[in-house]
Amino acid sequence: MKLGVALSGGGIRGIAHAGALKAMEDNGIKIDVIGGTSSGSLVASLYAMGYSPYYIYFLFKRYAKDIVTINSGPIVSGIKNFMTNKKVCISGLKTGKTLEEAYNNAAIKKGIKKIKDITNMPLVIPSVDIKHSKEYVFTNQIPKNCKNKERYITDVTVGKAVRSSSCFPGVFCPCDFQGHKFLDGAILDNIPVLEVKKQGADKVIAINFKADEIDENSNVMDIVMRTIDIMGNKISEESLEQSDFVLTIPTDKAGLLDIEKLDKCYQYGYQTTIENLKFLKEI
Secondary structure, eight states: OOEEEEEOOOGGGGHHHHHHHHHHHHTTOOOOEEEEOTHHHHHHHHHHTTOOHHHHHHHHHHHHHHHHOOOSHHHHHHHHHHHTTOOOOGGGSBOOHHHHHHHHHHHHHTTOOBGGGOOSSOEEEEEEETTTTEEEEEESSOOTTOSOGGGEEOSSBHHHHHHHHTOOTTTBOOEEETTEEEEOGGGTOSSOHHHHHHTTOSEEEEEEEOOOOOOTTOOHHHHHHHHHHHHHHHHTHHHHHHSSEEEEEOOTTOOTTOGGGHHHHHHHHHHHHHHTHHHHHHO
16 A cells, blocks of 8 residues: 655744654654645655655754745735735746745755655656646656646756745746746645545545644734635645545644744644554554
8 A cells, every 4th residue: 555645835834844754754644645735845855855854843943044934924915905906016026936945956956956866755846837827746756647738847946946936926926837927836736635646546545734723812913824824724625535544733823924833833733643553553
């Protein structure tokens, strides 16, 4: 039997996925197929390349400030401009090039240049081409008996694939690649359960995040994250139904780019997995 794991998006909370993978490894649960969207792709790609969950955690802590430290200015400015009917200059957003370079360097250290060079396990990373309103999947192998092969992209660097899936609207510019303009894969597929199954997984564990409650102390980013969670879970209803178990991780109102909560998110991922070991082992 082949076990697959599908990791959802969720900004900096994605480090919780590494905690979940570490708990599984510590308890003898072997993963054969992995997929991830947006921040889930950050963890999934490193794991598929052979990096250990704890080392993924270490890399996040080391490079978090360089990769994702921005304030909520772009989002707030975008809301203000929308309300006043002003145009938003796309050049003012983050490019994501730092993220791309960091992942290409991590790949090179493993002797990997393009996603098709990954051989440890099948990997799927969804993204959305906003130019053609279409979902594409970056992967190291095209699914067997696939009738729509053009939506799968294998000849791309790991950094470009991850960047394309992680371009959060309003924060990062679209990622240009071969005539496409890619944005966050969570727009259409926040938890790629179906794509993981297409890669031969007999059982799939979906990992997502608990939507935090909104109260009088919530700020603008809390509301943004709550909205993201609602949209992501709604979009992923079919995927969640197709999974064999949904592991939902609470992350204590960690914001989209709240790097101060990296440690807590990792611990939440580990602890939540340990608490659900009985069900995971039954699967």
